Amino acid sequence: MLGLPGSGKGTQSEFISNKQNIPHISTGSLFRKADQDGTELGLVARQYTAKGELVPDEITIGIALERLDQDDCSQGFLLDGFPRNLAQAEALNQYAAARNKMIDHVIYIETDEALLLERLTGRRVCPACGKTFHLMNHxxxxxxxxxYCSAKLIQRADDSEETVxxxxxxxxxxxxxxxEYYDSKSVLRTVSGSKEIHELSExxxxLLQRD
Incomplete structure (x- = not known):
């Protein structure tokens, strides 16, 4: 799955995972699982995530490919947040080719940035009880x-327009x-992220049924 923050790719990934009965593998879940299992790469990754730093490509790639070797991925999988760049995409391609497999679909949720900005800056949080609201959706x-508690809602610093x-x-x-990379390999499928969640899912x- 490809898409900018706020495009809904996490939600749609869950939908596809359930419909196709394949594991949904997100970058966050990769690092959490490796950390929980205490793998060597997971422990190294923790040193970066604990400081809020990006995990280096070689560590991310190693953790991702270890995950894809697990039994539940034997009939397919859905990746969300990996690959993040061309180096990771090439590593994934080499991994698949070495096992006589291929990436069948790369779904790109194309969304207008003005809409993404509206979605991402709309979150409001209660500093007293922790409840979350959204100016558009909730x-x-x-x-x-x-x-819930009548406290004044705030906007987090990472939700500010400048940061977003x-x-x-x-x-x-x-x-x-x-x-561009996946379009050149003829596996890119583009859908509009401006639609409602259920319309995008449909x-x-x-698209998957047609292909």
């Missing part, structure tokens, strides 16, 4: 006030390169 009954724009800029650069289901 607004509070009274503007700016928590439904920079995040989108970085992810756009990486995603565009992957889109489009993806139709």
């Amino acid at each position: 607004p509070p009954q009274i503007d700016g006030q928590c439904d 724009k920079e995040r989108l800029k970085v992810n756009r650069r990486l995603t565009d390169r992957l889109v 489009d993806i289901a139709e």
